[in-house]
Amino acid sequence: MSALFTFLGTRFVRALVALWLVSTVVFVVMRLSGDPVPLLLPPDAPRAEIFRVRAELGLDRPILVQYGVFLGNVLAGDFGRSIHFREPAMRVVASYLPATVELGLAAFALAALVALPIGVVSAVKRNSLLDHMAMSLALVGQAAPTFFLGILFILLISLKAGLVPTSGRGTWMHLVLPALTLGAFAMASIARLTRSAVLEALGMDYVRTARAKGLAEIWVVAKHTLRNAALPIVTITGLQFGTLLGGAVVTETVFAWPGIGRLAIQSIYNRDYPVVQAAVFLSAVMFIILNFVIDVIYGVLDPRVRAR
Amino acid sequence: MARVTRRALLKGAAALGAAAAVAQVPDIARAQTTGKRELVWAQGGDISKFDPHFSTSANDIRISFNLYDNLVSRHPDQKLYPGLATEWKLEGQTTWRFKLRQGVKWHNGDPFTSADAKWSLERTYDPSVKARVNTVFTTIDRIEAPDATTLVIHTKKPDPLLPQRLAFYGGQIVPMKYVQKVGNDEFNSKPVGTGPIKFVSWTKDDKIVMDANKDYWGGKPDFDRMIVRAVPEMAPRVAALLKGEVDIITQLPPDQGERVNGHPSTRVAGALYAGLYVLAVNSKVKPLDNPLVKQALALAIDRDAIVKELWRGRGIVPSGPIAKGDNHFDASLPPLAYNPKEARERLRKAGYKNEEVVIETTSGYMANDKPMAEAIQGMWRDVGINAKVEIVEYSVRAQKNRDKSFKGCWWSDPTSTLGDPDGMMWRLLGPGGPQDYWRHAEWDELGNAARFSVDEKFRGEAYKKMTRIVLEHFPWIPVIQPYEDYGLQKYVDWTPNPNQQFEIRRFAFKFKRA
Amino acid sequence: MASSIPASAPAEVAPAAAALPTTRRRTRRLVIAGGLFVVALTAMAVTAPWIAPRDPERQSLRARLKAPGWEAPDGRAHVLGTDHLGRDILSRVIYGARVSLIVGFAAVVVGGLVGATLGIMAGFRGGFVDTVVMTLADAQLAFPFILLAIGIIAVLGPSFPTLIVVVGLSGWVGYARILRSQVLVLRSREFIDAIHALGGSVGRIVIRHLLPNVASSLIVIATLELARAIVLEATLSFLGLGIQPPTPSWGGMIHEGREYLDSAWWISTFPGLVLMATSLVVSRTGDWLRDLLDPTLRGE
Helix, strand or coil, X not given: CHHHHHHHHHHHHXXXXXXXXXXXXXXXXXXXXXXXXXXXXXXXXXXXXXXXXXXXXXXCCCHHHHHHHHHHHHHCCCCCECCCCCCEHHHHHHHHHHHHHHHHHHHHHHHHHHHHHHHHHHHHCCCCHHHHHHHHHHHHXXXXXXXXXXXXXXXXXXXXXXXXXXXXXXXXXXXXXXXXXXXXXXXXXXXXXXXXXHHHHHCXXXXXXXXXXXXXXXXXXXXXXXXXXHHHHHHHHHHHHHHXXXXXXXXXXXXXXXXXXXXXXXXXXXXXXXXXXXXXXHHHHHHHHHHHHHHHHHHXXXXXXXXX | CCCCCHHHHHHHHHHHHHHHHHHHHHHHHHCCCCCCCEEEEEECCCCXXXXXXXXXXXXXXXXXXXXXXXXXXXXCCCCEEECCEEEEEEECCCEEEEEECCCCECCCCCECCHHHHHHHHHHHHCCCCCCCCCCCCCCEEEEEEEECCEEEEEECCCCCCHHHHHHCCCCECCCHHHHHHHHHHHHHXXXXXXXXXXXXXXXXXXXXXXXXXXXXXXXXXXXXXXXXXXXXXXXXXXXXXXXCCCCEECCCCHHHHHHHHHCCCEEEEEEECCECEEEEECCCCCCCCCHHHHHHHHHCCCHHHHHHHHCCCCEECCCCCCCCCCCCCCCCCCCCCCCHHHXXXXXXXXXXXXXXXXXXXXXXXXXXXXXHHHHHHHHHHHCCCEEEEEECCHHHHHHHXXXXXXXXXXXXXXXXXXXXXXXCHHHHHCCCCCCCCCCCHHHHHHHHHHHCCCCHHHHHHHHHHHHHXXXXXXXXXXXXXXXXXXEEECCEEECCCCCCCCCCCCCCEEECCC | CXXXXXXXXXXXXXXXXXXXXXXXXXXXXXXXXXXXXXXXXXXXXXXXXXXXXXXXXXXXXXXXXXXXXXXXXXXXXXXXXXXXXXXXXXHHHHHHHHHHHHHHXXXXXXHHHHHHHHHHHHXXXXXXXXXXXXXXXXHHHHCCHHHHHHHHHHHHCCCHHHHHHHHHHCCHHHHHHHHHHHHHHHHCCHHHHHHHHCCCCHHHHHHHHHHHHHHHHHHHHHHHHHHXXXXXXXXXXXXXXXXXXXXXXXXXXXXXXXXXXXXXCHHHHHHHHHHHHXXXXXXXXHHXXXXXXXXXXXXX
């Protein structure tokens, strides 16, 4: 048991350090990227005014002092006030969060729902026409730029076929296209991964035995292989979550979806440091927690992981 | 039990199909009229503020000019009409007396008085407020409110354009009592005005919901509710219009006009922009400090091709730094010439030594900004100019604007805020202005004199001379005066305003009813 | 692996059946075909000035948005049509291979060098160094990459080298993880300790014993990364952070054409097809290569 605790403890410390690294990098990059003050004041504001506003925002202090203050505040859960929105940065981010969570979950659910059966069928019917087609489609899903897919979907599925609304947030119908667009990459990855995981499991001795015993194909797959295939699939789930957020930047722009991806990119352009810091921090925390949980599940389920 | 035969089913299906077909016919007829009580329109970005004194961006003023009223109102015909002031007159040289409308109520029920107007205008230039529009009313000396319906404005020197200034941004009147009570931040999140729409809710980067102001002094607008959506990408915005999800879209690129006009239920409406698209020039860097080089740059641009091909004819070739439709626009001046041979000749005379000329362009901030920059780069290369295009992000442009650190040429879309050169070329190119990269003693003197003269004939002469100087030194290289196009449902009867105001008051907007 | 987060490239397990002799022969042929495709593409990029029918930056507003096959006044047809500035799409697609391939290959090299170095260090040194490297990897994966890219490009300004560094650094974790785990496996074998005891250097161990063992994994990750980098360049173009105009790149062309998908589909469709085909062939070749090279499968 102590091995498990050591393992969990190490992972926890690493997670904290990773968070600190992420916060530091975003702090440094944002400070280097430019000054928010010109975007706040009229273009012909006098120099004295610029210095005053800089002082007010604490931007006139030495960078190390600013960094110290920033870290202290983060520890206290305070990300400062948004320069652009004039309200607490975390509150701004939190108000955009539900839209992204909704989109992310829908994208993931859709991806898993479509990809898992495709992966299993492809593996069972390996090298069939169906397999080749599914895997080629998966590769297209991985190779097409997100913005291109999104606009294509709007033109074909929404405008031409008239099935769902073009953009915006509202009913579940509004969710279909952005979720499909955002989930395309994950869908492709999961389908390919599931296929190979199932293939590997199918090759194992006890599965062969089960087959030899004459158990129905579908039963063999369900009972023996999916459980074995589950671990890598869970893993990729955690990983894909990270790329989902990145993809959300583009997807949310194309579909006018009011989520934190769009907020983050606009805040970078507005040099709204507090909001960018809060948004990146929040998404990093979610990513790390998710992967921590997956690690723990791994550690508990599979003693070999701990041992190594 | 009666057996449903296959045949009967087929018949039924046929009948249903026929019913659907019948329903289709009125659909097309209905496309031209509507029973809608809700106006939905989409623009290219979300607003940043409701407080009208803290933003001048096009996205924001489309809302704020409807949420609030100005003392003076500029209609789509570009003429001035009564707003919160019913009449005004100049007394002597520097005193303006405004008679204010009676019985107007703020959205929260408070009565509107001259105290609001006085406080509101003073708020724009009060240094402690740090308003974004702090330079709009610099000609004002002091304001008096002798009684509830009279406002007297004293200017420092004669200011013939004060009513025009009051009609544009900075001139939106905000409620004194309310703002003082709740503070600027709260006012910005729960705005109160006197305009035809009332604030309901704002979901950032998604939509703004407004209710019609039933008691509006100019008449209740022709809808019960207005929803404004922010759709940044052009393709989804146009798709939303064609699919009938929205009634109006802004920023329709010229290349999309055909599609919108070709659709059975939509059309294009445009207004010639009250302003110009120009390449502003940093005349302090080599080789742009040499007027001959700048003349060559201007001569090398094939504006006809840009207007006809890139803009599909949705624009005109400018003749100088004054926009068509403005005071003192000289209709006798020919459009700017395209003469590559002469351009080469001037470069030779200038002793041009292949120095790099950089165009810094945004991508998608102004209509056709990047394609025009690339097209002009090609034209300049054709006459032997070492031209380079650099794409800068909008915030970088703002920073460069502030630091006055543009490398060569950059896009500017000066809006004629007053319908007069004073509100355009003098505002931007004048000494200390945001685009002060070039000084010319005579030009400066003329501009100053014209600003403070009430003699229109004198002013006309001054702007004529100033135009001539600009066309020799090119602190701006004017490229096009475009149409600003909107996509509309055919059941929308709406007149766009040339100066980026989005007028939804009764005189400009109606749904066509059956 | 101490962490559950695998290589950023989906760590697929090779189909066991790939080891069957007939399938192996077919796989080998596929790998060769994929390799030839990449060689052909590279040749196209290198010889672009000779094989492109026109100057890719030459524009003509009067010939804009012309459909494929349109004959220009000079009597020569634009085989794939023209873009919104009247530039020849075919020539731009040919020249665009340069940017896409340079960004792709350079990103693979940058990411590979950084990732391999860190991974080997982590594996051999273990302990603190290992923890540091793996924590760095955690942080990198937790950081929404696009935002980091925007930030870095905002600081350094968009340029070719910046783009390569940004795209390259986004992919180091995959290499690091694979190499680290391979080193761990290697270290657990006794002969390494023996070499060490006999005074053999780490460098020697790496070159003689480690690299041959990990070569196949590295190549597979590299091919997947190559495909990813090419698509990423397109995404950065969408955010206005790509190659500066008028230099053509596939990503930039797809981006410019997105507003014309309905009226002039050819602007983004052709570069899009080439991009997808490249990405598809390259990553598929990676898969096949793995089937072919994976030492764990050879024994079967």
